[in-house]
Each structure stands twice: as C-alpha cells, then as structure tokens.
Amino acid sequence: MDEALKVEGLYKTYGRGAKAVQALKGVSFAARRGEILGLLGPNGAGKTTTMKSILGLIEADAGKIEVFGKDLWRRPREAARHIAAVLEGNRNIYWRLTPLENMAFMAGLQGIDAKGRRKQHEAILEILDLGDKKDTVVNHLSRGMKQKVAIACAFARETEILLLDEPTLGLDLSMSYTLRRQLLTLAQEEKRTILLSSHDMDVVQDLCRRVVIIDQGKVMADDEVAHLQSLFASDTYEVLVAGSLTSDFLALLSSRFTLAEPEEEDGLTRLRVTFQDHGDLYRLMDLLREGQMIVRSLTRVEVDLGSIFLQVTGAKTEEVTA
Amino acid sequence: MKASPILLLKTLWKKQLLEFARYWVQTVGDNMNTLIVVLAVVLGARLAGSGSPTLGETLDAVVVTLFLWAIGMYLLSAFSWDLVTEANWGTLEQLMMSPYDFRFIAVFRSAIMVLLYIFEYILILAVGLAITGRTLTLDLITLLPLLLLVVVAALGVGLFVAGIALIHKRIQSVVNLLQWVVLTLVVAPVGLSPLFALPPMSAPAALIREAMTQGVRLSQFSWTSLAVAGGLSLLYFLLGWAFFGHQERKARREGLLAQY
Numbered sequence: 001m002d003e004a005l006k007v008e009g010l011y012k013t014y015g016r017g018a019k020a021v022q023a024l025k026g027v028s029f030a031a032r033r034g035e036i037l038g039l040l041g042p043n044g045a046g047k048t049t050t051m052k053s054i055l056g057l058i059e060a061d062a063g064k065i066e067v068f069g070k071d072l073w074r075r076p077r078e079a080a081r082h083i084a085a086v087l088e089g090n091r092n093i094y095w096r097l098t099p100l101e102n103m104a105f106m107a108g109l110q111g112i113d114a115k116g117r118r119k120q121h122e123a124i125l126e127i128l129d130l131g132d133k134k135d136t137v138v139n140h141l142s143r144g145m146k147q148k149v150a151i152a153c154a155f156a157r158e159t160e161i162l163l164l165d166e167p168t169l170g171l172d173l174s175m176s177y178t179l180r181r182q183l184l185t186l187a188q189e190e191k192r193t194i195l196l197s198s199h200d201m202d203v204v205q206d207l208c209r210r211v212v213i214i215d216q217g218k219v220m221a222d223d224e225v226a227h228l229q230s231l232f233a234s235d236t237y238e239v240l241v242a243g244s245l246t247s248d249f250l251a252l253l254s255s256r257f258t259l260a261e262p263e264e265e266d267g268l269t270r271l272r273v274t275f276q277d278h279g280d281l282y283r284l285m286d287l288l289r290e291g292q293m294i295v296r297s298l299t300r301v302e303v304d305l306g307s308i309f310l311q312v313t314g315a316k317t318e319e320v321t322a
Numbered sequence: 323m324k325a326s327p328i329l330l331l332k333t334l335w336k337k338q339l340l341e342f343a344r345y346w347v348q349t350v351g352d353n354m355n356t357l358i359v360v361l362a363v364v365l366g367a368r369l370a371g372s373g374s375p376t377l378g379e380t381l382d383a384v385v386v387t388l389f390l391w392a393i394g395m396y397l398l399s400a401f402s403w404d405l406v407t408e409a410n411w412g413t414l415e416q417l418m419m420s421p422y423d424f425r426f427i428a429v430f431r432s433a434i435m436v437l438l439y440i441f442e443y444i445l446i447l448a449v450g451l452a453i454t455g456r457t458l459t460l461d462l463i464t465l466l467p468l469l470l471l472v473v474v475a476a477l478g479v480g481l482f483v484a485g486i487a488l489i490h491k492r493i494q495s496v497v498n499l500l501q502w503v504v505l506t507l508v509v510a511p512v513g514l515s516p517l518f519a520l521p522p523m524s525a526p527a528a529l530i531r532e533a534m535t536q537g538v539r540l541s542q543f544s545w546t547s548l549a550v551a552g553g554l555s556l557l558y559f560l561l562g563w564a565f566f567g568h569q570e571r572k573a574r575r576e577g578l579l580a581q582y
Contacts, residue, residue, distance in 0.1 A: 014577055023577075049577070055419055059574040076574065080421045081325075091412025096341050108333025109420040109427075111325030137344070153416075 478562030
C-alpha cells in the first residue's frame with residue numbers, strides 16, 4: 001500500500017458550553033510511504049492537536065486515523081507501534097544520559113532490544129555528525145546537538161512514521177541547513193514517512209514536496225509545493241536598471257504599470273513590476289529604451305511558500321485545494 | 323513486534339542504574355532526610371514515638387517501622403513526583419508514546435527505585451550498626467512477604483495520587499502532607515478495631531509490628547489475617563491501577579496529557 005498515513009474527518013473540541021473551542025473541524029489528509037509531508041499553519045491553527053491526535057496523546061471527538069490501512073482510532077498503544085515523534089525538540093530526551101544511552105532507552109520503550117542495535121544507532125549518530133559525541137552526557141551538548149539527539153531517538157524507535165514538530169526551532173541558519181540535509185539523508189536511508197510541522201517556511205520548502213496548510217482547524221490547502229507555486233505565481237518581474245530614475249519617469253511608469261516602490265543600491269535601481277498581460281513586458285522595455293535607461297537584468301519573481309502560506313491563511317473563506 | 327515486559331524491565335533497570343551510578347551523590351542527597359533519621363535512630367537518638375507499644379520497643383522494631391514509613395512515603399509521592407518531573411523535562415510524552423501501558427512503566431520504575439532505595443537504606447543502616455556495634459535480629463522469611471504487601475498497597479495509592487496529578491498537575495504540597503497520613507497508617511492500632519485495618523498499608527503493617535514485637539512467625543498468623551492483609555493490598559493496587567487508567571483516558575480526551 002502506498003498510503004502510509006491517512007487522516008480522515010478529524011474533529012476536536014476542547015471544553016464545553018460557552019467556553020468550547022473547536023480546534024479541528026474535519027481535518028483530512030494522507031501521506032505516502034517515504035514522503036516528507038509538511039504541515040503548516042499559524043499559531044492555534046490545529047497543527048499540534050492534529051499531530052497529538054495522530055499519536056494518540058489527544059483523543060479526537062470524531063474521525064479516522066489509519067497507518068498502512070490499519071485503524072488506529074482510539075488505540076494509542078497501537079499508534080505508538082507505528083509512529084514516533086519529536087514534539088519538544090531538545091526537551092524530548094534525558095539530559096543525564098548519553099546519546100547512545102538515550103537511543104537504547106527509547107528503543108527499549110518501543111519494545112526493541114537495543115543490544116543488537118548499537119551499530120545501527122551509531123550510524124544514525126554519524127549521519128547527524130554526532131559520532132564523536134555518542135558517549136557524552138547530553139547535558140554537556142549544545143542546543144542544536146540536543147535537538148539532533150532527539151531526532152536520533154525518534155529514528156531509534158524504528159517506526160514507519162515520524163512526526164517532527166519544529167525540528168529546527170532555535171537553531172542558527174547554518175545548523176538548520178545542515179540538519180535539513182541530514183534529515184533528508186536519514187529519511188531516504190531509513191525509508192521513513194515524515195510529517196513535518198514548522199513555522200520556518202524555508203525548512204518546509206527545502207524538505208517537503210507536498211504541504212498541508214491548516215488554519216482554524218480546517219485544511220486550507222493540500223498540494224505539491226511546485227503546484228501551489230504555479231497556482232499562486234504572479235506576473236511580477238524584477239528589473240534592474242543603471243542609475244536613478246527621474247520623478248517624471250517614475251510617474252509615467254506608475255501610470256502604465258502596477259509598480260512597487262523602487263529601491264536604489266550601488267548605482268542601480270530595482271523596479272518590481274506586475275504585468276496585466278504578456279504585452280506589458282514589451283511595452284515596459286519600449287518605455288525604458290525611450291527613456292534611455294540601461295537594463296542590467298530582468299527576472300521573474302518566484303512566489304515562495306511563505307507568500308503562499310500568507311495568502312492561503314489570509315483568504316480563509318476561499319479554501320485552496322487541488 | 324510484541325512488546326515484552328521483561329525487556330521493558332531491563333530497559334528501565336539499565337536507565338535507573340546508569341543515572342543512579344552517575345548521579346549517586348544527588349540521589350542519596352534526595353533521600354538524605356530519611357537516611358539521617360535512620361542513622362540517628364541507630365546511633366541512639368530517640369525517635370518520636372519509639373518505645374510506644376505501636377512502634378515497638380526494640381531497635382529492630384524501630385528500624386522496620388521506620389523502613390515502612392520511608393517506603394510508604396516514597397511510593398506514595400514517587401509516581402506523582404516522577405510524572406511532574408518527566409512532564410517538565412518534556413519526556414513524559416515519549417513515555418506515553420510507547421506500546422507499553424504507562425502504568426507498567428510507572429510501576430516497574432518505582433519497583434526498581436524501591437530496590438535502589440532499600441540498597442541505600444541497608445547501607446546507611448550498616449554504617450550505623452558498625453559505628454555502634456549493635457546488631458539486628460530480623461526474621462526475613464516473615465518480614466519480606468509482609469513488606470511486599472505494604473509495597474503493593476503503597477503502589478496502588480501512589481497510582482491514585484499520580485492519577486490526580488495527571489489532571490490537576492501541581493499537587494506536590496498535598497503530596498508532602500501525605501507523609502503524616504502514611505505514618506498514621508503504618509502505626510494504626512488495628513487491635514483496637516478491625517476498621518483500622520481497612521486503610522491501605524495498615525493491615526500488613528500491623529502484622530509486621532506483631533511479628534516484631536511478639537516474635538510471631540509468618541506460619542503462625544491466621545489465614546484470615548493474612549488473607550485480609552493480602553486482599554486489601556491487592557484491592558488498593560487494583561483500585562489505583564484502574565483510577566490511573568481512568569484519569570489517563572480523561573487526560574487524553576481533554577488534551578491535558580503532558581501540558582504542564
């Protein structure tokens with residue numbers, strides 16, 4: 001079966017009466033075997049409730065959760081056989097133990113005898129650049145390393161599915177980038193299905209081919225990142241011209257095109273122009289030539305996941321699915 | 323993959339032992355209050371209540387009664403303390419996300435901690451006895467099964483308290499007060515009324531006192547008193563087990579698990 005995880009019509013309300021808060025309103029999505037699926041949403045959108053419901057830590061009011069076709073609904077211990085998670089980054093491990101001891105313990109909690117798994121655990125730590133820290137007490141490791149140990153522990157549980165909540169939270173850019181590469185390697189080598197939740201759009205865009213965007217307890221978009229980019233692509237171009245533009249020339253441009261505030265830097269002026277039709281590109285070039293402007297470059301502005309996310313969660317009434 | 327209880331026990335044992343060995347100063351420090359009392363008693367200080375008929379008059383009786391109190395107190399608070407600590411560490415969710423029932427994890431871990439606690443207790447006792455040159459005469463064949471019943475009952479109450487902590491979180495101050503309840507249960511005068519045997523730990527604790535003060539052996543106890551002690555201990559354990567299970571389901575339903 002290609003479908004590793006299937007979530008269908010998940011509903012959850014916290015509290016009762018006037019104080020009731022509906023956290024999930026029929027969340028449905030599926031993750032394929034070996035896929036890294038991104039789960040995005042603003043604070044309070046229902047991401048954590050969704051993840052904890054999948055893990056059985058929260059009992060949803062209604063819905064269906066299946067792993068490889070097996071029904072896990074209201075069977076938290078059965079869910080634990082198939083799904084592991086890193087929910088609080090570096091806080092999900094024992095700081096008094098070493099990375100290898102942590103991995104052995106987590107494996108044991110999963111019902112796996114760690115005795116014969118040492119080499120496997122060491123290999124995971126090697127991929128995460130923790131080979132030389134395997135016997136160092138976690139308390140003495142940096143935040144980034146602790147986070148990696150938490151991820152290593154999740155892999156040590158040998159479940160088919162991994163849920164990673166903010167795996168790069170609090171890491172600097174370089175460490176975050178390294179961890180992303182390592183996560184990709186681990187996911188490929190260990191053949192796991194990963195559901196990844198993050199506020200960092202770069203992380204999600206970098207790791208996930210497909211994303212599910214949740215807002216106010218509803219799935220607002222469930223699609224391939226590339227497809228979403230094409231759906232949300234605008235005809236905005238960035239034009240770099242030499243020198244400065246006169247105010248008259250700027251006024252002329254603004255009267256004919258949708259123009260963002262120009263930026264000047266190092267003797268160049270950066271213009272962001274949104275075209276209404278394909279003819280606008282030629283008309284802009286004609287106008288620049290008439291004004292004796294020298295065009296240094298012309299680039300189409302790619303829409304990133306962050307912009308898509310903002311548009312999707314901003315346009316709450318227009319559900320975007322494909 | 324079937325999750326074997328033996329493997330779980332082994333896993334927990336290894337972790338507790340590693341932590342105990344690595345942080346033994348801190349672990350002993352945590353239990354220092356009790357250990358100082360034990361040492362003081364053996365060195366000749368008068369324990370409040372020693373010499374009374376309920377506690378027994380000999381050093382043997384005082385040491386065993388003190389042990390009952392220490393173990394009872396420890397087990398009653400251990401579950402809830404561990405629960406809150408693990409939640410603060412962020413590791414409680416990892417324990418809950420196990421194919422093993424969390425109650426097994428909690429009970430096994432407490433049993434291991436009791437063993438380590440006994441080790442500390444015996445060690446400090448040995449130091450005290452070595453310094454004073456005094457000796458203890460204990461009928462272990464009688465005492466150990468009865469102590470086990472006390473432990474089983476205390477585990478049940480511990481689970482009950484942890485079940486409350488799971489929903490209501492910060493109950494540590496209430497748990498601290500429990501040590502006086504434990505002391506009362508351990509010295510409850512069962513002879514005065516059968517009703518005093520009903521609270522958890524009281525019945526087996528009374529048998530232990532009888533064994534210590536009157537030299538009664540296990541085989542000399544009536545089947546009825548042994549059955550009452552055993553039955554009540556088991557009942558309290560099962561009640562605590564069921565209550566914790568109920569609270570865990572409630573916490574999952576209300577989304578309270580691990581949110582501290």
